[in-house]
């Protein structure tokens with residue numbers, strides 16, 4: 448009887464883990480080998496990945512915009528609509544990352560004012576060119592760190 452309850456609790460912690468975007472098997476095994484209690488605590492301690500997935504989905508949606516002429520969804524970077532050939536696309540609005548503080552932006556502007564090419568720096572540090580305003584806090588920090596060494 449206890450074995451069934453044990454097993455059921457193990458499965459439950461696996462299901463909870465799965466809901467949080469984690470591995471069902473992993474947490475099932477933790478519960479099974481240690482104790483379902485440990486499994487539950489572990490599930491509650493880990494970061495909820497399912498929310499992060501939603502966030503990255505939202506970020507992906509920001510990669511597209513709507514053509515004002517034909518209302519098709521096109522890439523943000525596109526200069527010509529691939530559906531109707533419309534070249535009169537509205538300017539790209541770059542979302543400003545709320546995490547980024549004024550001091551980070553001015554620190555980067557300080558670096559670029561020393562004659563360092565920001566695009567080159569971004570490419571080197573982050574592997575691609577990201578507009579200053581759209582940097583995450585972490586990305587901004589690594590750029591400032593790298594830039595101050597130059």
Ligand SMILES: [Zn+2]
Nearest residue numbers: 514517528531
């Ligand atoms: Zn179009």
